[in-house]
Amino acid sequence: MKTWNKRCFPMTIVLVFILFLMGVLPGMAQEIKGPIRIIVPYAPGGSSDIIGRLIADKLKDILGQPAIVENKPGAGGRIGAEYAKNQPPDGSSMLVMNPALFVVSPLVYSKLGYDPDLDFTPVSQVQVYHFVLSVPATSPIKDVKGLMDWIKKNPKQANFGSPAAGSLPHFFGLMIGKYAGVEMVHVSYNGSGPLITALMGGHIPMGVDTYDAQSRYHPEKIRILATAGTSRKHPDIPTFKEMGYEIEGVGWNGIVVPSKTPKPIVDQLSQALVKIMKIPDVRQKLEQMGAEATGTTAEEFAKIIKQDRERWGPIIKASGFKAD
Amino acid sequence: MGMDLLSNLALGFQTIISPQNLLYCFLGALIGTLIGVLPGIGPVQTIAILLPTTFALPPVSGLIMLAGIYYGAQYGGSTTSILVNVPGEASSVVTCLDGYQMALQGRAGAALTVSALGSFVAGCFATFLIALLAVPLSELAFRFGPAEYFSLMVFGLVGSIVFASGSPLKAIGMILLGLLLGMVGTDVTSGVQRFSFGIPELADGLGFVPLAMGLFGISEIVKSLERREKREIIKSRLSGFWLKKKDIKEVTPAVARGTFIGSFLGILPGGGAILSSFISYMVEKKVSRNPESFGKGNICGVASPESANNAGAQTSFIPLLTLGIPSNVIMAMMAGAMMIHGIQPGPRVISSNPDLFWGVIASMWVGNFMLVILNLPLIGIWVKLLSVPYRILYPAILLFCCIGIYSINNNVFDIWLTALLGFLGYLFVKLECEPAPLILGFVLGPLMEENLRRGMLISRGDPSIFFTRPLSLAFLIMAFILLIVIAVPAIRKKREEAFREEA
Numbered sequence: 001m002k003t004w005n006k007r008c009f010p011m012t013i014v015l016v017f018i019l020f021l022m023g024v025l026p027g028m029a030q031e032i033k034g035p036i037r038i039i040v041p042y043a044p045g046g047s048s049d050i051i052g053r054l055i056a057d058k059l060k061d062i063l064g065q066p067a068i069v070e071n072k073p074g075a076g077g078r079i080g081a082e083y084a085k086n087q088p089p090d091g092s093s094m095l096v097m098n099p100a101l102f103v104v105s106p107l108v109y110s111k112l113g114y115d116p117d118l119d120f121t122p123v124s125q126v127q128v129y130h131f132v133l134s135v136p137a138t139s140p141i142k143d144v145k146g147l148m149d150w151i152k153k154n155p156k157q158a159n160f161g162s163p164a165a166g167s168l169p170h171f172f173g174l175m176i177g178k179y180a181g182v183e184m185v186h187v188s189y190n191g192s193g194p195l196i197t198a199l200m201g202g203h204i205p206m207g208v209d210t211y212d213a214q215s216r217y218h219p220e221k222i223r224i225l226a227t228a229g230t231s232r233k234h235p236d237i238p239t240f241k242e243m244g245y246e247i248e249g250v251g252w253n254g255i256v257v258p259s260k261t262p263k264p265i266v267d268q269l270s271q272a273l274v275k276i277m278k279i280p281d282v283r284q285k286l287e288q289m290g291a292e293a294t295g296t297t298a299e300e301f302a303k304i305i306k307q308d309r310e311r312w313g314p315i316i317k318a319s320g321f322k323a324d
Numbered sequence: 325m326g327m328d329l330l331s332n333l334a335l336g337f338q339t340i341i342s343p344q345n346l347l348y349c350f351l352g353a354l355i356g357t358l359i360g361v362l363p364g365i366g367p368v369q370t371i372a373i374l375l376p377t378t379f380a381l382p383p384v385s386g387l388i389m390l391a392g393i394y395y396g397a398q399y400g401g402s403t404t405s406i407l408v409n410v411p412g413e414a415s416s417v418v419t420c421l422d423g424y425q426m427a428l429q430g431r432a433g434a435a436l437t438v439s440a441l442g443s444f445v446a447g448c449f450a451t452f453l454i455a456l457l458a459v460p461l462s463e464l465a466f467r468f469g470p471a472e473y474f475s476l477m478v479f480g481l482v483g484s485i486v487f488a489s490g491s492p493l494k495a496i497g498m499i500l501l502g503l504l505l506g507m508v509g510t511d512v513t514s515g516v517q518r519f520s521f522g523i524p525e526l527a528d529g530l531g532f533v534p535l536a537m538g539l540f541g542i543s544e545i546v547k548s549l550e551r552r553e554k555r556e557i558i559k560s561r562l563s564g565f566w567l568k569k570k571d572i573k574e575v576t577p578a579v580a581r582g583t584f585i586g587s588f589l590g591i592l593p594g595g596g597a598i599l600s601s602f603i604s605y606m607v608e609k610k611v612s613r614n615p616e617s618f619g620k621g622n623i624c625g626v627a628s629p630e631s632a633n634n635a636g637a638q639t640s641f642i643p644l645l646t647l648g649i650p651s652n653v654i655m656a657m658m659a660g661a662m663m664i665h666g667i668q669p670g671p672r673v674i675s676s677n678p679d680l681f682w683g684v685i686a687s688m689w690v691g692n693f694m695l696v697i698l699n700l701p702l703i704g705i706w707v708k709l710l711s712v713p714y715r716i717l718y719p720a721i722l723l724f725c726c727i728g729i730y731s732i733n734n735n736v737f738d739i740w741l742t743a744l745l746g747f748l749g750y751l752f753v754k755l756e757c758e759p760a761p762l763i764l765g766f767v768l769g770p771l772m773e774e775n776l777r778r779g780m781l782i783s784r785g786d787p788s789i790f791f792t793r794p795l796s797l798a799f800l801i802m803a804f805i806l807l808i809v810i811a812v813p814a815i816r817k818k819r820e821e822a823f824r825e826e827a
Binding site: 044073082159196197200203216217 | 465513651656661666
């Protein structure tokens with residue numbers, strides 16, 4: 001009896017352990033093992049970083065895994081995207097991305113370090129931000145119609161500023177010029193801060209940027225003439241649409257994971273994000289910043305990306321903009 | 325106005341005097357000093373790491389701490405510049421020029437003291453300026469359009485020839501090389517990549533920290549492998565912690581000039597603190613009675629740029645606090661810290677959150693006071709560091725450089741880049757080419773090009789925009805005068821030499 005015990009006890013343990021693994025492993029493969037890293041391809045402090053941190057904070061409660069933000073800045077987010085595509089496809093790493101990385105870059109770079117469609121799977125669009133057209137507060141232009149008239153009358157001064165060359169606001173401005181029938185000159189700045197300073201100083205007659213970047217200066221320092229979403233962001237500021245201009249388009253932030261991530265995990269993450277973007281505290285924080293929480297399903301998000309390519313593609317191609 | 329200011333300041337001091345806020349102010353100043361001393365690890369990375377922790381604090385405490393880290397780093401940044409010629413911070417590159425020479429002459433203590441006291445004076449003055457004139461000063465930034473920026477940069481570039489303590493021709497060559505290096509990366513106007521050779525890490529251009537670290541720090545360490553005996557000189561002449569009467573007399577106007585220049589340039593968006601230290605050095609060398617002693621351990625060459633970079637760091641808060649416009653990356657992160665608390669940084673902050681606005685301003689004064697208390701006794705310890713054998717000290721510095729450089733972008737590429745630039749820096753040492761003009765060309769070049777093209781776009785190709793705007797014209801005239809002032813003595817010298825040869 002004793003010898004049996006001596007020989008067989010360890011064996012039994014090994015056997016039990018193997019059986020245990022066999023039972024558990026397939027289940028484990030579908031479970032997200034922490035810590036979860038949310039890769040933000042920009043420096044801390046920006047809107048992508050803030051949304052990443054808000055999500056990380058809530059994700060750890062919902063999934064029961066620690067979640068952290070990893071900033072991987074550089075090359076307008078392309079370094080972070082390239083880095084993210086090579087991360088383990090098990091739900092433990094995701095990327096915060098936007099139209100610049102998934103809609104514009106594939107069209108303007110002949111060599112891009114990642115393929116938005118082959119390397120990533122959409123999980124959820126988490127927030128949208130509206131584009132705005134604004135003029136200095138001292139400008140005589142009071143509304144969009146007045147601006148269109150001014151552009152037509154002063155085609156030689158019709159310059160517009162945007163926060164960066166090749167950004168959606170850049171192409172949005174070109175759309176406005178097309179509407180007025182004037183080829184406006186684009187003046188690019190190093191981000192929203194310098195653009196707003198130039199607007200306030202009256203160095204450029206108008207600027208295109210996002211509502212969250214500009215709303216806090218309206219109406220004291222700059223005058224927002226219109227926002228570009230489907231509904232009003234501010235009770236006093238009309239949308240282009242309601243004024244009869246078919247100029248539409250929003251920017252957004254979304255979450256994607258490496259493309260080999262199993263479907264059940266993508267769905268699990270997607271459901272978690274839908275839930276997070278409904279939390280009042282999250283919605284309120286984004287609202288305060290001038291953005292809007294959305295929280296779509298993975299399928300809806302894939303559709304949004306496709307639609308945006310159809311919307312912006314022709315404009316970007318027509319502009320002849322190439323980055324390399 | 326006077327009464328308002330008093331009651332506003334009272335509100336500010338009431339905010340800062342709470343034990344919690346005092347503690348965070350002290351923590352910020354302490355962390356700032358430490359990371360300032362560590363080469364490569366700058367306030368940008370530190371604030372990035374600590375940003376999430378401030379989300380749990382009340383907004384005022386969080387901002388006070390972050391602000392403390394920022395100006396604390398300006399204090400600490402000069403330490404390694406002076407002791408081992410490794411700039412701890414981007415803005416203390418200039419301090420290397422005369423600070424390290426002073427250390428070689430055994431006056432490291434005096435250099436550290438003057439940089440701490442100069443920073444304190446500058447910090448106090450700048451705080452006072454913010455409290456008194458923040459709102460009208462913020463309007464100054466608006467007067468600067470593309471034309472004004474371009475002309476200011478022209479002035480700065482012409483002036484950078486002054487940095488040469490050797491051959492002016494070599495200095496001009498280095499400036500041009502700096503301009504060229506500054507072109508690497510994405511062109512702001514067209515969005516096109518230049519000289520990036522398909523390497524995504526180069527799409528944002530060469531980093532300032534790898535460049536400064538490589539050209540100054542790494543090359544100095546490589547150079548030191550050649551000479552063993554110099555070490556003894558430093559050790560044997562470690563006298564003079566305190567300033568002599570003569571020094572104080574010499575330094576006071578230099579501090580005043582540095583403070584003034586720094587306060588002004590700090591308000592302008594873009595590399596305010598870096599630019600201010602360079603330009604104040606330039607001015608100092610021009611007004612000095614013995615300009616040839618600059619670069620060879622002139623105490624004014626330490627005092628003025630150190631005051632300027634601290635004043636500039638302080639006044640760079642003006643656009644953020646009064647308008648909500650971040651003037652540099654650090655201010656952008658502060659704006660993020662405010663936003664996460666639901667405070668919209670913008671023109672309404674003064675009226676909607678007066679305790680925050682005045683609390684942060686009052687904390688700057690308190691923080692500066694803490695810094696000087698913290699730093700003066702530390703000087704003795706820092707100087708003792710020099711007696712650590714080089715075989716231990718230098719590998720340690722190299723290690724810290726690597727950690728710091730990696731942490732900027734979490735990317736190993738930057739470390740390789742620094743190593744390469746360090747090799748380049750060593751070549752420059754051997755060729756007797758000075759890196760300071762290169763660095764200034766590197767900083768000013770992109771700003772100059774960007775604004776030139778912006779100005780030309782706005783005027784639709786009419787260059788008169790640079791001459792018809794009064795501020796812009798003033799800078800161009802100043803640049804022209806400076807050019808003559810620099811060129812005439814050089815030409816005269818040449819002619820004298822020619823005459824001598826004929827005779």
